[in-house]
Amino acid sequence: MPQQNTIQNVNRLSCPVCGNDTDFFEVADDVVITTHYTQNEDGSFSQQEDNSQILGQVRLICGECQADLSAFHDRFSEMVF
Ligand SMILES: [Zn+2]
Numbered sequence: 001m002p003q004q005n006t007i008q009n010v011n012r013l014s015c016p017v018c019g020n021d022t023d024f025f026e027v028a029d030d031v032v033i034t035t036h037y038t039q040n041e042d043g044s045f046s047q048q049e050d051n052s053q054i055l056g057q058v059r060l061i062c063g064e065c066q067a068d069l070s071a072f073h074d075r076f077s078e079m080v081f
Pocket residue numbers: 015016017018019020062063064065066067
């Protein structure tokens with residue numbers, strides 16, 4: 001009997017439309033990006049902090065067929081490290 005070496009991770013997310021399980025896009029609508037700079041003695045600027053605020057919806061899109069996978073977004077977010 002051949003040995004089964006493939007580890008199948010049942011937690012992997014895959015697109016129900018095309019089966020893609022590698023490429024995904026997260027798309028945010030209405031994003032306000034605020035960046036704080038301080039000016040240095042020599043007139044150059046240093047970035048202090050970068051704040052982005054998402055006002056609209058965040059969608060998860062399949063990288064292959066562009067299907068809307070937003071229903072999986074919560075699960076996606078939990079698996080982003
Ligand atoms: Zn797809």
